[in-house]
Amino acid sequence: MIKVSNLQKTYNNTTVLNIPELEIPKGESFGLVGNNGAGKTTFFSLLLDLIRPTQGNITLNNIRVDESEGWKPFTSAFIDDSFLIGYLTPEEYFYFIGELRGWNKADVDALLEKHEDFFNGEILKRKKYLRDLSKGNQKKVGIVAALIGNPEVVILDEPFANLDPTTQIRLKRIIKELAEDGNTTVLVSSHDLAHTTEVSNRIVALHKGEIVKDIKTSQETLQELEAFFAV
Amino acid sequence: MFKKFIKLEWKAFTRSAAFSTNLVVKIIVLLYAIMMAFFLLLLGTGAFSILKKAGASDPMLWVNKYLIYYIIVDLGIRIVFQNIPVSNIKPLLTLNIKKKTIVNFIIGKSMATFFNIIHAFFFVPFSIVLLVKGYNPVNVVLWHVAIMALVYSNNFLNILLEGKNWLFAVFIVLLATFGSLQYYGYFDITTYTEVFFTSLYSTYFMALLPIALLVIVWRATFKFFYEYMFLDAGLKTKEEEARTENYAWLDQFGSMSTYLKNDLKLILRNKRAKMTVISSVLFLFYGLLFFSNSIEVYNTPTWKMFAAIMLTSGFMFTFGQFVPSWDSSYYPLMMSQNIPYREYIASKWWLMVIATVITTVLASFYLYFGVDVYLMILACAVYNIGINAYMVLLSGAFVKTPVDLTKARQAMGGKKSFNPKMILLGISKLIIPIALYAVGHYIFNDTIAYILIAGTGIIGLLFRNFVFNQIAKLYKSEKYDTLAAYKQVN
Numbered sequence: 217m218i219k220v221s222n223l224q225k226t227y228n229n230t231t232v233l234n235i236p237e238l239e240i241p242k243g244e245s246f247g248l249v250g251n252n253g254a255g256k257t258t259f260f261s262l263l264l265d266l267i268r269p270t271q272g273n274i275t276l277n278n279i280r281v282d283e284s285e286g287w288k289p290f291t292s293a294f295i296d297d298s299f300l301i302g303y304l305t306p307e308e309y310f311y312f313i314g315e316l317r318g319w320n321k322a323d324v325d326a327l328l329e330k331h332e333d334f335f336n337g338e339i340l341k342r343k344k345y346l347r348d349l350s351k352g353n354q355k356k357v358g359i360v361a362a363l364i365g366n367p368e369v370v371i372l373d374e375p376f377a378n379l380d381p382t383t384q385i386r387l388k389r390i391i392k393e394l395a396e397d398g399n400t401t402v403l404v405s406s407h408d409l410a411h412t413t414e415v416s417n418r419i420v421a422l423h424k425g426e427i428v429k430d431i432k433t434s435q436e437t438l439q440e441l442e443a444f445f446a447v
Numbered sequence: 448m449f450k451k452f453i454k455l456e457w458k459a460f461t462r463s464a465a466f467s468t469n470l471v472v473k474i475i476v477l478l479y480a481i482m483m484a485f486f487l488l489l490l491g492t493g494a495f496s497i498l499k500k501a502g503a504s505d506p507m508l509w510v511n512k513y514l515i516y517y518i519i520v521d522l523g524i525r526i527v528f529q530n531i532p533v534s535n536i537k538p539l540l541t542l543n544i545k546k547k548t549i550v551n552f553i554i555g556k557s558m559a560t561f562f563n564i565i566h567a568f569f570f571v572p573f574s575i576v577l578l579v580k581g582y583n584p585v586n587v588v589l590w591h592v593a594i595m596a597l598v599y600s601n602n603f604l605n606i607l608l609e610g611k612n613w614l615f616a617v618f619i620v621l622l623a624t625f626g627s628l629q630y631y632g633y634f635d636i637t638t639y640t641e642v643f644f645t646s647l648y649s650t651y652f653m654a655l656l657p658i659a660l661l662v663i664v665w666r667a668t669f670k671f672f673y674e675y676m677f678l679d680a681g682l683k684t685k686e687e688e689a690r691t692e693n694y695a696w697l698d699q700f701g702s703m704s705t706y707l708k709n710d711l712k713l714i715l716r717n718k719r720a721k722m723t724v725i726s727s728v729l730f731l732f733y734g735l736l737f738f739s740n741s742i743e744v745y746n747t748p749t750w751k752m753f754a755a756i757m758l759t760s761g762f763m764f765t766f767g768q769f770v771p772s773w774d775s776s777y778y779p780l781m782m783s784q785n786i787p788y789r790e791y792i793a794s795k796w797w798l799m800v801i802a803t804v805i806t807t808v809l810a811s812f813y814l815y816f817g818v819d820v821y822l823m824i825l826a827c828a829v830y831n832i833g834i835n836a837y838m839v840l841l842s843g844a845f846v847k848t849p850v851d852l853t854k855a856r857q858a859m860g861g862k863k864s865f866n867p868k869m870i871l872l873g874i875s876k877l878i879i880p881i882a883l884y885a886v887g888h889y890i891f892n893d894t895i896a897y898i899l900i901a902g903t904g905i906i907g908l909l910f911r912n913f914v915f916n917q918i919a920k921l922y923k924s925e926k927y928d929t930l931a932a933y934k935q936v937n
Contacts, residue, residue, distance in 0.1 A: 265783070266783065266927075289785050300777060
């Protein structure tokens with residue numbers, strides 16, 4: 217599904233990301249961990265063609281992201297609040313994304329209803345614009361919006377940050393469900409090793425832009441990761 | 448303590464996104480500022496002799512006569528444009544600094560803005576000229592101090608009236624009412640206010656009145672800040688009650704309706720974007736200056752042509768120059784969603800076309816000045832739609848200033864006008880139609896001239912697909928740079 221070859225990103229002679237090779241098969245639940253500055257967001261930004269690779273390329277479904285826009289219809293992401301439109305109400309935002317992804321109102325409403333408990337009554341019909349919601353509630357909106365249109369690739373950057381414990385547990389359930397059907401490739405990054413090991417069946421650890429660990433999740437994964445990051 | 452504050456302010460200023468661009472922009476901004484100051488200085492020193500030559504027996508009395516309008520306009524401008532500088536004091540609240548010091552700092556900061564200093568450039572040289580011309584020194588100084596007190600009172604009044612943007616409309620109505628009453632000779636408010644402003648000069652005690660006013664509003668402002676300096680009171684960002692809207696009538700635009708609806712919400716729900724609507728109304732009335740024949744210099748075909756272009760282009764110029772910057776705060780979303788560039792551009796184009804058509808219809812009151820005038824406006828509207836709309840979109844693609852939608856004004860007015868490509872495109876928006884008109888007018892007649900202008904517009908319309916594709920290409924090639932530039936928000 218996702219193929220990275222010889223990917224490098226350099227700013228002023230400092231290489232912030234260097235991935236010679238990486239392949240993520242369809243239906244995998246992929247976890248990306250690493251400290252600040254490890255290159256997680258850089259990698260996701262490259263995947264979405266928001267920054268230009270210094271070298272190499274990424275293909276989604278054999279489409280090079282920096283050459284064609286053909287990957288957009290089946291890819292969705294929530295990276296940060298620059299993926300939200302502040303002056304819309306949550307409903308308007310969901311319908312807007314829905315229209316872009318070919319869903320009508322009823323489709324969107326069905327999805328929103330499904331995630332009603334995730335919203336915890338704080339999102340819909342609150343007569344607030346997105347810009348006036350708290351950081352955590354904004355995040356909930358962004359995550360659910362990324363599920364609109366049944367995308368084949370879902371990219372979530374730090375989805376657990378800023379969420380309350382109950383919502384974190386609900387989010388884990390959502391991500392697991394997504395990965396279960398085998399058609400959706402989910403990419404999640406996090407600082408929280410426990411969360412990531414719980415939702416992902418493969419974990420890659422980045423350190424200073426390089427892949428230092430690439431493991432299939434098992435009972436020992438969490439310990440292994442904790443041992444690695446305890447410096 | 449104040450020294451430290453000033454250091455912080457200096458850093459905030461020099462490191463703001465608008466300023467940290469390249470050296471060329473910095474130099475041009477500086478030159479521009481110096482030019483403005485020089486121009487005002489020139490006006491201040493020259494005003495006396497200009498007024499004398501224009502027939503005013505005592506220039507000072509003439510200034511006093513119209514000062515009331517000056518003061519009202521100043522307050523109106525402040526209400527719309529002058530922001531209150533409280534946003535960056537939040538980090539200071541929990542530090543070991545007395546609340547009084549912070550309040551004094553905010554007040555001091557508000558006093559040191561462009562909106563106050565600009566007045567000194569006129570009044571200081573004007574007062575000096577008065578002294579040179581032999582006016583009583585003590586009285587001149589008193590008069591000067593009193594006027595400055597009024598200017599600073601406006602500064603504080605603006606703070607106390609924060610957020611009441613509707614007042615701007617009130618001031619416009621007031622100005623229009625008193626202005627027209629005076630023009631047609633029914634009632635002249637200046638005969639009353641003139642007495643007051645002259646008394647600031649002619650007596651020793653009247654100057655105390657504005658000074659007392661200044662002290663009162665200053666105390667009130669101090670109290671206001673002191674009592675409301677809490678995160679959930681004065682420092683809270685205002686929340687409006689939101690309504691979910693559908694705008695079903697836009698559905699007839701097909702797949703583009705998605706973007707049109709979004710743009711409509713953008714304009715209606717953001718302070719900064721609302722200004723485009725206000726400016727299009729102002730542009731619409733701007734033509735009165737030219738077509739009413741009230742100002743002699745403007746009574747030439749070239750100036751009238753200039754006015755005709757500007758009349759219907761208010762929204763187009765003010766909105767279009769920031770496409771795609773209006774979407775800067777969520778540009779990564781737009782770039783990773785399933786949005787074809789062409790459709791995106793087309794929707795912005797349609798928005799400008801709709802606005803231009805509406806203003807052209809509204810401009811029909813210019814028929815009062817003759818069918819010929821309105822024909823000229825019509826021809827220019829067609830030209831605006833056919834050619835200028837492309838020009839605006841084209842120059843917008845080079846503007847990489849992120850727009851902060853929530854603020855009514857941008858620091859330094861944005862660096863938009865300082866891009867050489869933009870200046871070139873900006874000038875050609877006006878020069879080309881004026882040249883077309885000149886050719887038609889001087890070689891043939893006015894009718895041919897109008898046909899020439901409108902015809903060029905229609906030819907432009909025929910090339911729509913080609914132009915849209917070119918602009919889309921430009922967007923694509925600028926994509927990464929644009930994304931990076933939008934990240935650097937103030």
